[in-house]
Amino acid sequence: xxxxxxxxxxxxxxxxxxxxxxxxxxxxxxxxxxxxxxxxxxxxxxxxxxxxxxxxxxxxxxxxxxxxxxxxxxxxxxxxxxxxxxxxxxxxxxxxxxxxxxxxxxxxxxxxxxxxxxxxxxxxx
Numbered sequence: 001x002x003x004x005x006x007x008x009x010x011x012x013x014x015x016x017x018x019x020x021x022x023x024x025x026x027x028x029x030x031x032x033x034x035x036x037x038x039x040x041x042x043x044x045x046x047x048x049x050x051x052x053x054x055x056x057x058x059x060x061x062x063x064x065x066x067x068x069x070x071x072x073x074x075x076x077x078x079x080x081x082x083x084x085x086x087x088x089x090x091x092x093x094x095x096x097x098x099x100x101x102x103x104x105x106x107x108x109x110x111x112x113x114x115x116x117x118x119x120x121x122x123x124x125x
Contacts, residue, residue: 014113014114015110015111015112015113015114016112016113016114016115017108017109017110017112018108018109018112018123018124019038019055019103019104019105019108020103020104020107020108020109020124020125021055021062021070021102021103021104021124021125022101022102022103022104022125023068023070023102023125025070025101025102026101027100027101027102027103027104027105028101029096029097029098029099029100029101030096030100031105031106032096032100032101032103032104032105033095033096033097033100034096035105035106036053036100036103036105038053038054038055039052039053040052040053040093040094042054043093044056044057044058045080048079048080048081049077049078049079049080050077050078050080050089050092051076051077052076052077052092052093052097055099055102055103056072056076056077056097056099057077059072059099059102060072062124065119066121066124070099070102071098071099072099073098073099075097075098076097076098076099078092
C-alpha cells in the first residue's frame with residue numbers, strides 16, 4: 001500500500017494539529033471563515049448536501065460523543081436538490097457560515113506529538 005502525505009520529502013512528519021472548537025460560540029464567524037484553511041478546500045458532500053468543511057459535516061459525532069449541542073443550521077450547508085444554478089453554490093461557498101462561531105482558528109496548535117487519542121474533550125477545545 002502506498003502512503004501519500006503533505007510534507008515534501010520521503011519522511012512523514014509525525015505530528016498532529018489541533019483546531020480548537022469554542023463550545024460557547026463566541027468567535028466572530030466572518031473572522032473564523034476568512035482565516036480557515038479548511039473552508040472550501042475540504043468540501044464534504046453527504047446525502048446530497050454540500051458542507052464547506054469537514055467540521056460542520058461531522059460535528060454530529062462530536063456532539064454525540066461529548067454530549068454537546070453545537071448547532072448546524074440550514075445556512076451552514078446547501079442541498080444540491082434545491083439549487084437552480086451553479087451560481088447559488090458559488091455564492092454559498094464564498095460566505096461565512098453561522099457555525100463558524102464555534103471555530104477558534106486563531107487558537108490552532110501545531111506540533112502536537114503524534115499519538116493515540118485519549119478521547120477527552122480537551123483534545124478538541
